[in-house]
Amino acid sequence: MSLAPRAVLVHRTTEYEELVARHGTHGQAAFFLASRGRDIEEVAERHRRTRRALARVTAAVPLTWRQARVERADLDRFLFAPEDVVVVVGQDGLVANTAKYLAGQPVIGIDTDPGRNPGVLVRHRPEDTAALLTATSADELTMVEAVADDTQRLVALNEIYLGAAGHQTARYRLGLDGDGGAVEAQASSGVLVGTGTGASGWIRSVWQERADRLPLPAPVEERLLWFVREAWPSPATGTSLVAGELSGGRRLRITVECERLVAFGDGMESDALELTWGQSVAVGVCAQRLRLVG
Known part of the structure; x- marks a missing residue:
């Protein structure tokens, strides 16, 4: 029964x-x-x-x-x-x-x-x-996931933030999987990757601030936007890879080059992935969806 x-x-x-x-x-x-x-x-x-x-x-x-x-x-x-x-x-x-x-x-x-x-x-x-x-009937809302090289996994509906725990300067290498190997060392206030649902919140504020030409995704669209916050140019760090979109199987890959980075979703800092020097994490569209009624 x-x-x-x-x-x-x-x-x-x-x-x-x-x-x-x-x-x-x-x-x-x-x-x-x-x-x-x-x-x-x-x-x-x-x-x-x-x-x-x-x-x-x-x-x-x-x-x-x-x-x-x-x-x-x-x-x-x-x-x-x-x-x-x-x-x-x-x-x-x-x-x-x-x-x-x-x-x-x-x-x-x-x-x-x-x-x-x-x-x-x-x-x-x-x-x-x-x-x-x-x-x-229910809307199938796109979600975002981050998967670390040690199998840690984080899923979020709005956005995932990757950066220093106290929002100080984070150091890492950033690149796009399947993008010809373009990788850049960066120092910034962190990286934000968001969905169409998140486009009504934190992601939208960054998008508006930059007057970015990337169209915001719809909540049901399998497309994400990513932004680097306050990238710092120096002889050792660049600012050429600071925004873009992810769809299909494309992943944004970040390799840690400092003592500690965290990744948390939807503002829940108490439930974060802990990443240390040399670890990498890939962020992209999640196969899981939120079934929102009405």
């Missing part, structure tokens, strides 16, 4: 909960915010909206289904199953944080704060949940 579907509700601790945990009481948290010109009521109201959304989504799950909840901080310890339907209740970034732990399960993004969130990935309201749980 096959298992009943399981609805996995993904959420994160609200700002209000974090403030009360840090300061001990509502009153102390209110005093802290007031000293910085903020009103705790605005924070508390966002917390209440999130809790109401969670309650409404929970109530929409059919009684014949199983349920589970996971907080963002516990995602790396949660075991998703093939029959899961993942309901992310929160912000766009929470969908990206969840994507790397999935293997084809459908994802429903529920916006808890319409008008405050862009709604790129959390496209729906809590009252839409019941109909969405049984939806059969």
